[in-house]
């Protein structure tokens with residue numbers, strides 16, 4: 572195939588990519604973890620962006636566009652290959668919500684164009700220093716986009732959304748470029764971890780998908796954690812504190828004892844690279860009963876099981892130390908390491924790597940210390956690695972993205988579609 576070149580995408584599509592991205596960032600789509608179990612999408616603003624995307628896809632001339640009652644937007648583009656070409660349908664996916672870790676209302680994106688290579692100073696004394704980020708320094712002379720410092724930017728994942736939309740527009744304008752059937756998937760509530768709970772996976776035709784939800788340019792991720800959550804319940808024995816000697820069993824104290832057994836050197840703040848961890852995520856309770864949620868992670872299937880077993884032993888230890896009290900542990904899987912599935916289909920990563928290199932970028936292949944909608948979709952049977960969308964410092968007021976990284980992301984999508992059609 573003829574590789575699609577960064578410069579041609581830049582020349583014809585970078586203005587509309589930037590315009591689209593800025594427009595999406597201004598829409599208030601912060602999701603709410605506390606509501607996500609009860610409803611999808613968790614917040615009404617996500618509908619605004621979903622409806623804009625639906626209308627925009629239709630205005631491109633995409634005929635098969637459906638937005639369902641839970642805010643899953645799926646568009647289908649037929650392929651243009653000869654009848655006998657057997658090419659798997661492939662999907663590209665991004666999420667419309669932004670993280671609740673930083674404010675996301677009234678986002679006012681700032682375009683530093685050309686970026687002068689100096690410290691970027693924003694409101695709230697937020698500064699982004701190229702001395703601390705050689706990546707930022709490398710974009711001197713290019714367009715760099717930040718928030719004004721009062722909110723996050725929302726490049727996670729509106730960069731991914733804008734890139735997919737721009738790639739679709741390119742494909743519509745280039746009907747001669749060979750492609751198989753494609754699905755475009757926009758989802759709500761990714762940041763809550765519950766965005767795929769009601770996903771209509773059975774209606775999907777894609778054999779494989781790609782999420783456009785990674786960070787700096789070049790990143791391609793085919794490995795994530797095995798993630799589990801444990802719900803630890805403590806039952807005490809309440810006696811009036813005035814007459815409690817030798818009788819009261821305090822459930823709050825029990826929860827504290829349990830937390831103190833979690834190894835500090837295996838916490839997120841003490842680990843990186845390929846190390847797994849545990850952390851107490853939420854605790855509430857009274858003398859009578861307490862509930863603790865512990866999240867734990869590992870890249871290794873045996874190790875995640877070892878961690879489940881360890882939590883059960885900690886529970887037995889606390890129970891033994893508090894006669895009359897009881898402790899129970901229930902563990903549940905949140906997502907699995909997608910490498911387990913992807914290893915069965917090495918062609919997916921090979922084609923992706925080829926597309927990244929064809930776009931003139933060095934692939935950066937690292938495990939994600941987290942999960943994506945792709946991890947959930949992989950667990951549902953559709954292997955889904957993650958591709959860079961270009962953003963940096965996600966979920967914070969100092970989030971930024973460089974336009975060339977976004978253009979390269981569009982280039983990778985287009986090259987991947989070309990390679991896939993062979």
Ligand SMILES: [Zn+2]
Nearest residue numbers: 727728761784
């Ligand atoms: Zn994201």
